[in-house]
Amino acid sequence: QVQLVQSGAEVKKxxxxxxxxxxxxxxxxxxxxxxxxxxAPGQGLEWMGWISAYNxxxxxxxxxxxxxxxxxxxxxxxAYMELRSLRSDDTAVYYCAREVFDYWGQGTLVxxxx
Amino acid sequence: xxxxxxxxxxxxxxxxxxxxxxxxxxxxLLHSDGKTYLYxxxxxxxxxxxxxxxxxxxxxxxxxDRFSGSGSGTDFTLKISRVEAEDVxxxxxxxxxxxxxxxxxxxxxxxK
Numbered sequence: 001q002v003q004l005v006q007s008g009a010e011v012k013k014x015x016x017x018x019x020x021x022x023x024x025x026x027x028x029x030x031x032x033x034x035x036x037x038x039x040a041p042g043q044g045l046e047w048m049g050w051i052s053a054y055n056x057x058x059x060x061x062x063x064x065x066x067x068x069x070x071x072x073x074x075x076x077x078x079a080y081m082e083l084r085s086l087r088s089d090d091t092a093v094y095y096c097a098r099e100v101f102d103y104w105g106q107g108t109l110v111x112x113x114x
Numbered sequence: 115x116x117x118x119x120x121x122x123x124x125x126x127x128x129x130x131x132x133x134x135x136x137x138x139x140x141x142x143l144l145h146s147d148g149k150t151y152l153y154x155x156x157x158x159x160x161x162x163x164x165x166x167x168x169x170x171x172x173x174x175x176x177x178x179d180r181f182s183g184s185g186s187g188t189d190f191t192l193k194i195s196r197v198e199a200e201d202v203x204x205x206x207x208x209x210x211x212x213x214x215x216x217x218x219x220x221x222x223x224x225x226k
Binding site: 035037044045046047050059061062095097100101102104105106107 | 115153155157162163164165168174204206208210213214215216217218219220
């Protein structure tokens with residue numbers, strides 16, 4: 001069965017960076033891209049960007065351009081999302097989802113606090 | 115960016131009764147490939163979102179047939195024919211026509 005398993009919760013200080021991982025199983029990793037979505041506490045869903053697991057092409061949300069980098073490691077079927085220059089309003093649960101958003105990871109809480 | 119507007123933002127439904135959620139997009143979601151990239155998700159309390167409907171009206175694997183989607187162009191609707199207790203949560207519509215995905219604000223459904 002398709003599974004996306006994300007790394008654990010993180011606490012970071014403002015200005016720091018965070019890197020969240022998403023390990024895929026149950027399907028051919030390079031056949032689908034991975035999207036990242038975040039959800040601030042009590043808020044809705046915000047798409048952050050997408051990466052092709054086939055060739056590494058990316059498409060980032062405009063508001064995060066320059067602060068976010070998405071990568072994949074096909075040898076381990078793992079996708080990564082790095083967010084830099086963290087601010088308090090980056091506090092959110094971060095989700096990875098398979099390209100067509102049919103399967104989602106369990107979410108990773110990132111807390112940005114001094 | 116395409117803006118997705120859902121109504122209502124909250125809904126209280128008696129079990130066994132129908133429910134309907136509207137989603138309007140600021141631009142047509144009909145792609146030149148003939149597909150319409152409109153999706154519906156349910157996020158149950160404390161869980162990740164789960165796909166209900168893709169491309170307007172196709173139910174995802176395992177989704178009960180009491181859920182149905184309809185619409186075209188810029189106007190879409192999710193209907194639940196008979197609401198059950200397990201249907202509580204927040205429903206989101208989402209578009210992805212230009213590979214830039216945006217979600218509606220969400221509609222919170224609770225049981226009376």
